[in-house]
Amino acid sequence: xxxxxxxxxxxxxxxxxxxxxxxxxxxxxxxxxxxxxxxxxxxxxxxxxxxxxxxxxxxxxxxxxxxxxxxxxxxxxxxxxxxxxxxxxxxxxxxxxxxxxxxxxxxxxxxxxxxxxxxxxxxxxxxxxxxxxxxxxxxxxxxxxxxxxxxxxxxxxxxxxxxxxxxxxxxxxxxxxxxxxxxxxxxxxxxxxxxxxxxxxxxxxxxxxxxxxxxxxxxxxxxxxxxxxxxxxxxxxxxxxxxxxxxxxxxxxxxxxxxxxxxxxxxxxxxxxxxxxxxxxxxxxxxxxxxxxxxxxxxxxxxxxxxxxxxxxxxxxxxxxxxxxxxxxxxxxxxxxxxxxxxxxxxxxxxxxxxxxxxxxxxxxxxxxxxxxxxxxxxxxxxxxxxxxxxxxxxxxxxxx
Numbered sequence: 001x002x003x004x005x006x007x008x009x010x011x012x013x014x015x016x017x018x019x020x021x022x023x024x025x026x027x028x029x030x031x032x033x034x035x036x037x038x039x040x041x042x043x044x045x046x047x048x049x050x051x052x053x054x055x056x057x058x059x060x061x062x063x064x065x066x067x068x069x070x071x072x073x074x075x076x077x078x079x080x081x082x083x084x085x086x087x088x089x090x091x092x093x094x095x096x097x098x099x100x101x102x103x104x105x106x107x108x109x110x111x112x113x114x115x116x117x118x119x120x121x122x123x124x125x126x127x128x129x130x131x132x133x134x135x136x137x138x139x140x141x142x143x144x145x146x147x148x149x150x151x152x153x154x155x156x157x158x159x160x161x162x163x164x165x166x167x168x169x170x171x172x173x174x175x176x177x178x179x180x181x182x183x184x185x186x187x188x189x190x191x192x193x194x195x196x197x198x199x200x201x202x203x204x205x206x207x208x209x210x211x212x213x214x215x216x217x218x219x220x221x222x223x224x225x226x227x228x229x230x231x232x233x234x235x236x237x238x239x240x241x242x243x244x245x246x247x248x249x250x251x252x253x254x255x256x257x258x259x260x261x262x263x264x265x266x267x268x269x270x271x272x273x274x275x276x277x278x279x280x281x282x283x284x285x286x287x288x289x290x291x292x293x294x295x296x297x298x299x300x301x302x303x304x305x306x307x308x309x310x311x312x313x314x315x316x317x318x319x320x321x322x323x324x325x326x327x328x329x330x331x332x333x334x335x336x337x338x339x340x341x342x343x344x345x346x347x348x349x350x351x352x353x354x355x356x357x358x359x360x361x362x363x364x365x366x367x368x369x370x371x372x373x374x375x376x377x378x379x380x381x382x383x384x385x386x387x388x389x390x391x392x393x394x395x396x397x398x399x400x401x
Contacts, residue, residue, distance in 0.1 A: 050180050050181070050382060050383075051130075051178055051179070051180050051299055051302065052118060052125075052127065052128030052129060052130065052178070052179050052180070053118060053128065053129060053130060053131040053133075053134045053176065053177065053178060053179075054116050054118045054119065054125065054128060054177040054178075054179050054274065055114070055115065055116045055117075055175060055176070055177040055276070056113070056114070056115070056117055056131075056134055056135070056138065056173070056175070056176055056177075057112075057113070057114040057173065057174040057175035057176075058112075058113050058114070058135075058138070058150055058171050058172065058173050058174065058290065059110055059111060059112040059113070059171065059172055059174070060110070060111055060148075060150050060151070060153075060170055060171035060172065060290075061109055061110045062109055062110075062111070062148055063109060064109070065108075065109060065148065066108065067106050067108050067109060067111065067146075067147060067148065068106060068108075068145070068146050068147065069089070069106060069107060069108050070089075070092055070104060070105060070106040070145060070147070071089035071090055071091070071092060071105055071106070071107070072090045072091060072092045072093065073089075073090045074087050074088060074089045074090055075087065075088045075089075075090065089105050089106075089107050090105070091103035091104060091105040091112065091114070092104050092105065094115075094141070096120045096121035097121050097122075097123075098121070098122060098123045098124075100116070100119055100120045100121055100122065101115065101120070102114070102115030102116070102117060102120050102141070103115050104141070104142070104145065104147075106145075106147055111142065111147050111148070111150075113138055113141075113142070113150070114175070116177075117129075117134045117137050117138050117141075118134055118137075120137075121397065122392070123255060123257065123258050123390075124236060124258060124261060126181070126232060126236075126261060126265065126270075126389070127181075127385050127389060127391055128179065129394045130295075131176070131293075131295055132295075133394035134394075135150060135290070136394055136395065137394055137395075137397055138150060140395065140397045141397060144397075150170070150171035150290055151170045151171060151290070151291075152168060152170045152171070152289075152290055152291030153168045153169035153170025153171070153290075153291055154168065154169045154170070155167075155168050155291060155292070156168075156169070166286075166292065167289065168289040168290070168291035168292055170289070170290050170291050171289075171290035171291075172288050172289060172290070173282055173287070173288055173289070173290060173293065174278075174279040174282070174288070175276065175277065175278055175279065175282075176276075176277045176282065176287075176298070177274060177275065177276045177277070178274070178275050178277070178298070178299070178302045179272060179273065179274040179275075180272075180273050180302075180306070181232070181270055181271070181272055181273075181382075181383040182270070182271045182272075182273065182380035182381065182382070182383060183268040183269055183270055183271070183380065183381045183382070183383045184268075184269030184270075184271055184378055184380060185268070185269050185378065185381070186267070186268075186269045187231075187233065187266040187267070187269055188269075189269050189378045190231050190233075190266075190269035190270070190271055191213065191214075191231070192378055193269075193271060193378050193380070194213050194214065194215075194216055194229070194231065194271070195213060196378075197216045197229060197308075198213065198216050200308050206218070206219060206220065206221075208220055211234075212234075214230055214231045214234045214235070215228060215229070215230040215231075216228065216229050216230070217229075218308065222278075223278060223280050224278055224280045224281040224284075225275060225276065225277055225278060225281050225305075226275070226276045226278070227273070227274065227275045227276075227305050227308075228273075228274055229271055229272065229273050229274075230271070230272050230274075231265075231266075231269075231270070231271060231272070232262075232265045232270040232271070232272045233262050233263070233264075233265035233266035233270060234262075234266075235272075236258060236261060236262035236265060237259070237262045240254075240255065240258045240259055240262060257388075257390065260388065261386075261389070264386055264388075268383065270383060271380065273306055275302055275305055277298070285297075285298075285301075322354070325351075326351055326354050326355065329342075329343070329351045329355070329362065330355055330360060330362075333355075333360065333362045339351075339362045339363075340363075348362070
């Protein structure tokens with residue numbers, strides 16, 4: 001897989017561009033703990049194989065390093081009186097294959113990175129990489145651009161208004177997305193599960209349903225954390241080219257692998273669960289430093305948020321096998337209609353006999369006596385990677401200038 005990079009836009013030759021620095025928002029003075037102020041390696045607490053990392057936003061300041069300036073132009077801010085307030089460099093969009101992209105910016109000292117590094121340069125990210133593997137991929141990309149890697153830096157304590165706190169001088173994380181796959185068993189059961197999920201409540205987070213019910217989210221617009229579940233098969237097919245479709249210079253090329261993968265996702269009823277941890281949440285929980293991030297702790301929170309998906313088995317009415325006419329009669333009964341006034345005597349008893357095995361007696365109005373229909377249980381299971389899945393090693397990053 002080849003990745004094509006967009007052109008780099010550096011500061012114009014012979015012209016100084018004064019850039020507002022983006023230093024780490026620290027206050028106070030670092031103190032060496034026990035006179036042993038030394039660099040420490042970042043924690044290597046890897047997430048379990050079932051949990052992957054998608055999007056990462058991270059930055060690090062290398063004071064006085066004289067790094068290459070990497071940007072796609074810059075924004076200049078002036079106040080109402082025309083006084084220059086600051087200049088911010090625009091991020092360079094790094095194009096990858098399969099219409100993927102990541103973003104990098106360097107002002108000569110501070111390097112910023114953001115994007116879905118797990119998906120970058122790949123046709124899909126049904127299965128992805130751990131956080132540690134994603135950082136390794138990011139550092140490989142930075143190296144190709146002549147930029148230093150993100151590191152843990154040095155550990156110390158800083159005096160803040162709330163007392164002494166542990167901080168690191170290395171990279172800081174401002175967004176981190178974790179994700180996990182579940183199997184409902186079939187496409188039909190997956191849709192049933194999403195309807196069940198749409199009626200659930202996750203703490204104080206607002207529940208929303210999008211598309212044709214393929215996506216249910218919790219906390220949209222939150223400044224701290226945002227979770228969602230969606231059906232991966234329909235999502236893949238939505239972005240895939242259709243077979244036997246007339247191709248143009250601007251249309252996507254049909255990829256049988258991607259369509260086979262989407263069909264496999266549908267066959268197992270793959271439900272994707274993702275959680276976005278934003279800067280406020282990371283800071284409040286002491287997870288903003290690359291050197292101090294504790295993935296075991298973060299994953300524990302991720303698992304806790306999954307309880308909205310697994311807090312109870314999903315019981316759905318087992319009426320999917322009914323023919324269209326019998327199902328229509330059931331819906332009329334469920335709405336409270338008097339079925340005896342809707343059908344002939346023979347038809348009434350025929351449909352009554354068909355529905356009684358499901359716990360429904362249309363001879364009694366549903367708004368008079370509540371019958372409990374027969375149900376079947378949809379239980380989410382872990383998902384195993386199919387044999388045909390193409391999973392490049394995390395170190396594989398081929399760059400084409």
